[in-house]
Amino acid sequence: MxxxxxxxxxxxxxxxxxxxxxxxxxxxxxxxxxxxxxxxxxxxxxxxxxxxxxxxxxxxxxxxxxxxxxxxxxAGHSHPVLAKAIQERVANGTIFGFEGEDAAPLAAHMAKRFSVDRIKFSNTGLEGTLFSIRLARGVTGRTKIMKFEGCYHGSHDALMVSIKPTPDREGDPRRPTPVPSSKGLVPQLTKNTVIAPFNDLEATEALVRENADDLAGIILEPIPMNMGFILPKPGFLEGLRDLADDTGAVLIFDEVKTCGKWYGGAQEAFGVEPDVKVFGKAIGGGFPLSAVGGKADIMDQVVPGQIAHAGTFNANPVSMAAGLVTLTKILxxxxxxxxxxxxxxxxxxxxxxxxxxxxxxxxxxxxxxxxxxxxxxxxxxxxxxxxxxxxxxxxxxxxxxxxxxxxxxxxxxxxxxxxxxxxxxxxxxxxxxxxxxxxxxxxxxxxxxxxxxx
Ligand SMILES: Cc1ncc(COP(=O)(O)O)c(C=O)c1O
Structure with missing residues (x-):
C-alpha cells in the first residue's frame, strides 16, 4: 500500500x-x-x-x-452539437451592440422550464446575484439582505460576508456575527447583511422578525454547495417562503448551481417557489451565461428610470446560441x-x-x-x-x-x-x-x- x-x-x-x-x-x-x-x-x-x-x-x-x-x-466538455452551433455562430458575428435573434426563444424556454414569468440575461453568477439584491432593494425600498452563513453567491461586495468565517469571529451559532470575507469592504455592507444559520428555521425566524421593517430580501442556495453538499431539512424552504410572505421580503433562490441539477431546477426538487431565481453555470454549456428570473410584478419594474440593468455582453449572441442549444438540445x-x-x-x-x-x-x-x-x-x-x-x-x-x-x-x-x-x-x-x-x-x-x- x-x-x-x-x-x-x-x-x-x-x-x-x-x-x-x-x-x-x-x-x-x-x-x-x-x-x-x-x-x-x-x-x-x-x-x-x-x-x-x-x-x-x-x-x-x-x-x-x-x-x-x-x-x-x-453538458460535458465540448459537446459536438454545441461545438457545431458555436462555430456557425462565431462565423456570423459574436456581438452586435443590438439584440440578436436567440435571446427571445431562450428566455421563453427558460421561463417555462424554470417556472418564472420574466428573464434578464447577464454573464456570470456574480452579476446575477448582484442584480437580484438590487431588485429586492428596489421593489421593497428597504436596505437589509439576509444571507446564510457558509453560502457563496459570487465575488461581489454585498454578499462577501460570512462565507467561511473562522471560529474566533463567527459568534453565536443562532445569531452569527456578520464577518467580512475580504479586505476592502465598506462596513455599511456588513451592517446591512443579516447572517442566519442554514437549516435552523427557529433562529432564522427570530432574525427575520427582528429586522422585518428593513429586510429587502432573503437570499440562499436551496442546496448550499459551497460547503460541500447540504440538503435543506424538510420544512426549511417552506418556512422561509412563509416568512418572506409575512414580512414582504423578496425570497431569492441562488440557483447558479441547482438550476443544472434537475431539469426544472430546485423548484422541481423541492416544490417551493421563491420570488426571484438566479441561474448560471450549467445553462451556458461551458460559455458565460447567467440570468435572473422572477415574478412579473417584480421583474416588470426593471425599466429605465426605475431599476437599472445593463451590460455590454448581456445576451451576447455566442452565449445565447450556447444557452439555446444546451437547454433545448442537450439537457x-x-x-x-x-x-x-x-x-x-x-x-x-x-x-x-x-x-x-x-x-x-x-x-x-x-x-x-x-x-x-x-x-x-x-x-x-x-x-x-x-x-x-x-x-x-x-x-x-x-x-x-x-x-x-x-x-x-x-x-x-x-x-x-x-x-x-x-x-x-x-x-x-x-x-x-x-x-x-x-x-x-x-x-x-x-x-x-x-x-x-x-
Ligand atoms: C451558488 C453560487 N452562486 C453564485 C456563484 C458565482 O458565480 P460566478 O462564479 O459565475 O460569478 C457561484 C460560483 O461558484 C455559486 O456557486
Missing amino acids: RTVEDEQEAFRVRTKKSAKAWETAKRCTPFGVHSNYRLLDPYPVYVHRAKGSRIWDVDGNEYIDFNMAFGALV TPAAMKRAQGIGDSLAKGYIDVIEDHHLFMKVQYAGISGTVHFTHKPVVDWRSFQGVDVARWGNCNTAMLNRGVIPMATGPDEQWTCSVAHTKADVERHLAAFEEVAEMIKQVQPEMPLVEAI
Whole structure:
C-alpha cells in the first residue's frame, strides 16, 4: 500500500509541466490562478484540452473529470452539437451592440422550464446575484439582505460576508456575527447583511422578525454547495417562503448551481417557489451565461428610470446560441434523468466502499451531484462543516488524481457533477480508484468516535 508521502511524490513526478506552468504564471499573477478557488496543494494542475467526461493536463495525463468546471459542464466538455452551433455562430458575428435573434426563444424556454414569468440575461453568477439584491432593494425600498452563513453567491461586495468565517469571529451559532470575507469592504455592507444559520428555521425566524421593517430580501442556495453538499431539512424552504410572505421580503433562490441539477431546477426538487431565481453555470454549456428570473410584478419594474440593468455582453449572441442549444438540445428531460442515474450509482458506490472499509466519512447527495464529507457527523450548516478534516481530504484528492480521477474539485467545500457525457464505466473507474485509496485513508484517520446526535 502506498503512503501519503508516496502519493505526494507520485503527483509531483506526474505533473512536472504543471509545476513549471505555475512558476511561469506566478511571475505576473498572484498565486498563478485567476480564480482563487483553482488553487490546489502543492500547485494547480494546468489543463491542455478536454472532451466529454475527460480532461488532459499539460503533462499529457488523462483524467475522468467529476468537477466539470465546478458544475458548469452538465453538458460535458465540448459537446459536438454545441461545438457545431458555436462555430456557425462565431462565423456570423459574436456581438452586435443590438439584440440578436436567440435571446427571445431562450428566455421563453427558460421561463417555462424554470417556472418564472420574466428573464434578464447577464454573464456570470456574480452579476446575477448582484442584480437580484438590487431588485429586492428596489421593489421593497428597504436596505437589509439576509444571507446564510457558509453560502457563496459570487465575488461581489454585498454578499462577501460570512462565507467561511473562522471560529474566533463567527459568534453565536443562532445569531452569527456578520464577518467580512475580504479586505476592502465598506462596513455599511456588513451592517446591512443579516447572517442566519442554514437549516435552523427557529433562529432564522427570530432574525427575520427582528429586522422585518428593513429586510429587502432573503437570499440562499436551496442546496448550499459551497460547503460541500447540504440538503435543506424538510420544512426549511417552506418556512422561509412563509416568512418572506409575512414580512414582504423578496425570497431569492441562488440557483447558479441547482438550476443544472434537475431539469426544472430546485423548484422541481423541492416544490417551493421563491420570488426571484438566479441561474448560471450549467445553462451556458461551458460559455458565460447567467440570468435572473422572477415574478412579473417584480421583474416588470426593471425599466429605465426605475431599476437599472445593463451590460455590454448581456445576451451576447455566442452565449445565447450556447444557452439555446444546451437547454433545448442537450439537457433534455431524458438526458437529465440518465445523468441522475449515473450520479446515484456514484453516491451508492461511495457509501458501499466507506462502509466496507469502516471509513470515517459521510456521503450527502441528490441527483447528479454529491460529496463525501470527511467527518462522521452529518453536515447541516457552516458550523458542522467545520468538522471536516481538510488534510485527509487533500490526501485522498492527490491519490485520486494520481489514478486519473478528478473526484470533485479543489477543496472539500465542493461536490461532484455527473454530466450527460459520463458513463457507468466512468463511475466504475472512479470507484475502483477510491477503493484503492481507501486503505491509505484508513491509516491516517483518527479512531472512529461515537456518533453524536446533532
Ligand atoms: C451558488 C453560487 N452562486 C453564485 C456563484 C458565482 O458565480 P460566478 O462564479 O459565475 O460569478 C457561484 C460560483 O461558484 C455559486 O456557486
